[in-house]
Structure formats: C-alpha cells, structure tokens
Amino acid sequence: MMMLYTLLLLSNHIVAFRPPQRLLRRAPPRHATTTTDVKVYIESTDCFKVTFYANYFKWLEYGLGKRLRAVDGMAYRRPAVLGDQLTVHTTPFEDGSSNHAQTIERDGVQLMTVRRTSDEEVTPSAAPAPIFGKVRLSMQHTCRHDDLDGRDGGLSLDSCLRAFERSRSTFLGGPDDLAALLADGISVVVAGVDGLRHATVPANIGDAVEVIADVSQVKTRIVFDQYVAVNGAPAAFARISCVCVDVIRGRPVAPPDVVVSKFNKD
Numbered sequence: 001m002m003m004l005y006t007l008l009l010l011s012n013h014i015v016a017f018r019p020p021q022r023l024l025r026r027a028p029p030r031h032a033t034t035t036t037d038v039k040v041y042i043e044s045t046d047c048f049k050v051t052f053y054a055n056y057f058k059w060l061e062y063g064l065g066k067r068l069r070a071v072d073g074m075a076y077r078r079p080a081v082l083g084d085q086l087t088v089h090t091t092p093f094e095d096g097s098s099n100h101a102q103t104i105e106r107d108g109v110q111l112m113t114v115r116r117t118s119d120e121e122v123t124p125s126a127a128p129a130p131i132f133g134k135v136r137l138s139m140q141h142t143c144r145h146d147d148l149d150g151r152d153g154g155l156s157l158d159s160c161l162r163a164f165e166r167s168r169s170t171f172l173g174g175p176d177d178l179a180a181l182l183a184d185g186i187s188v189v190v191a192g193v194d195g196l197r198h199a200t201v202p203a204n205i206g207d208a209v210e211v212i213a214d215v216s217q218v219k220t221r222i223v224f225d226q227y228v229a230v231n232g233a234p235a236a237f238a239r240i241s242c243v244c245v246d247v248i249r250g251r252p253v254a255p256p257d258v259v260v261s262k263f264n265k266d
Contacts, residue, residue: 036063036088038104040080049082053190054161056080056112060102063088066119068157071196071238073115076189080104080111124197124237127212127227134214134225135263137171139163143207143230154200155209155228160236164226167213168242171224171262186256187245191221196238203230217263220244220254 036059044055053076061068080086084106093099098120104112130136141163149156172178172188181188203209207230214225221241228236243252244259 033089033091034063036090038062038086038088040082040084040086042082045082051080051084052165054158054165056104057157057161059086059088059104060114060117063090063102064100064117064119067121067151068117068119069121069198070116070118071114072117072194073113074193074196075113076111076191077113078106078109078111080106086111121199122197123199124227124234126229126234127214131214134216135171137167137213137215139167139170139211141209141211143203143205143209145205147209148203148205149200152200153202153204155203155230155235157198157236160198160228161238163209163211163228164213164224164236164238164240167211167226168224168240171213171215172259173262177258181244181256181258182247184256185247186253187247188222188242188259189245190240191243191252192241194239194241196236198236199234201230201233201235203235207231215263217255217260220252222255222259 038059040051044051046052056074056076057068057071060071087105089103089105091101093101093116098118100117102114102117103110143155147155147159149159169175169178172181178188210227210229210232212227212229216223216225218241221243224240224242226236226238226240227234244255245251246253
C-alpha cells in the first residue's frame with residue numbers, strides 16, 4: 001500500500017512538472033508555399049517556340065506579387081515552350097525577410113530553380129576598370145519609351161535583360177555568326193543567372209544608356225558580367241552563364257573554335 005501511495009505521489013509530481021520556458025525548443029514557423037499558374041503564349045517565345053529567358057523573370061514577379069529586385073542562384077534546367085501550362089512555386093524564407101525561394105514547373109517537372117529572390121532594392125555594382133583575362137564589350141543606345149517602367153519612371157527590369165541579351169549576341173558575332181552556329185547544330189543558351197540587382201534610376205526618353213559586358217570562359221561556360229547604367233548611374237547588374245548545346249542531342253558541348261576565337265581578339 002505504501003509503495004502504491006509513493007508511486008501516486010511521484011506520478012503527480014511528474015505530471016505537474018513543467019520545464020522552464022527558456023528550455024522549451026520552439027518549432028520553426030511554417031510558411032506555406034503559394035502557387036501561381038502561367039500559360040506560355042506566343043509573345044513569350046522565339047521563332048523556335050522556346051520561351052525567351054527574360055520572360056521567366058516576369059513570371060517570378062507574378063509569383064512574388066511584388067517587384068523583382070534581386071535574384072541569386074537561378075538555374076535553367078529545361079525550356080518552357082509555346083502552349084505550356086506552368087506553375088510558379090513561391091516559398092518565403094523563415095527568417096521573416098523579404099527573401100523567397102522559387103521554382104517554375106511543368107506537370108511537376110522543374111524547369112527552373114531559384115535559390116533566392118527579393119523585392120528589396122539594392123544599388124547594383126558599377127562596372128569596374130577593365131579586368132585582365134576578360135574581354136570587355138561596351139555598347140550605347142538612347143533610352144526609348146518602351147525602356148521605361150511606368151510604375152516609377154526608371155529603366156524596367158525587362159529592358160535591362162533585353163539589353164544584356166543584345167550585348168551577349170553582339171559578342172558572339174551577331175545574327176550571322178549565331179545562324180552559322182545553328183546550321184552546325186550548336187545553340188548558345190542561358191544556363192544560369194546570379195547576383196542580379198535592379199534599382200530605380202531616373203530616366204527619360206533620349207537619355208544615354210550604356211551596357212558593359214566583361215566576358216570570360218570558365219571551363220565549358222561563357223560567363224558574362226553585365227552592367228547597365230543610365231547617364232552613368234548603375235541601374236542593373238547580373239552574372240549570366242551561357243553554354244553551347246548540341247541541338248540534336250540536347251546536351252551541353254564544349255564551345256567550338258569559332259566561339260573560343262572571340263576571346264583571342266586584340
């Protein structure tokens with residue numbers, strides 16, 4: 001009887017015991033992933049019915065529901081094509097910041113993954129002095145009405161991305177050289193984007209826009225450090241990696257000699 005009474009007392013103490021609040025481990029807050037459906041229409045594709053790379057950023061903005069100002073660790077895995085029904089998955093970081101992880105999928109298959117996106121504006125880096133071992137290409141044009149973002153009057157992210165594309169195409173020899181590569185079964189495609197920063201810089205029609213690319217070859221990748229400035233003020237930066245792809249096999253290949261020769265020009 002005494003033994004039973006003792007056990008009852010102990011059990012009461014055990015039930016009543018609560019560890020100090022500071023010792024309790026709180027589970028991290030759960031943040032639900034939101035999904036946004038996107039249809040690929042013809043205005044988002046090229047003549048081969050493949051989505052132009054800048055349009056993925058527009059779809060990421062759809063998922064964020066905010067301005068896209070920063071992108072880190074974007075990797076293209078498969079192309080989206082005309083008629084695709086896509087889903088943008090957006091998951092906020094658990095630290096309460098403005099950062100999100102995003103993916104774009106088609107029928108559960110990832111087409112693109114992005115380690116971090118954010119709507120927080122940070123002034124992009126200005127182009128440094130020419131760097132040894134990198135080929136520099138500088139282009140200028142005047143600001144047009146369709147370069148401007150109607151929300152704030154600065155250069156739109158889309159116009160900066162298209163300026164980056166023109167700069168890369170020019171380095172690779174323009175339409176004629178790219179067509180010759182394609183005739184040989186080689187296409188140069190964007191494989192990844194990192195360190196993208198976009199800021200609102202006041203701009204007006206007719207202002208001077210400069211696009212600078214510092215180009216290097218890293219193993220089989222062609223890496224473009226690209227800058228956009230309006231009247232000398234930094235508006236955008238991104239490090240964009242491109243690869244050469246065998247269009248028949250759909251696999252990356254080493255850059256052909258005609259591409260490598262671009263790095264040997266005086």
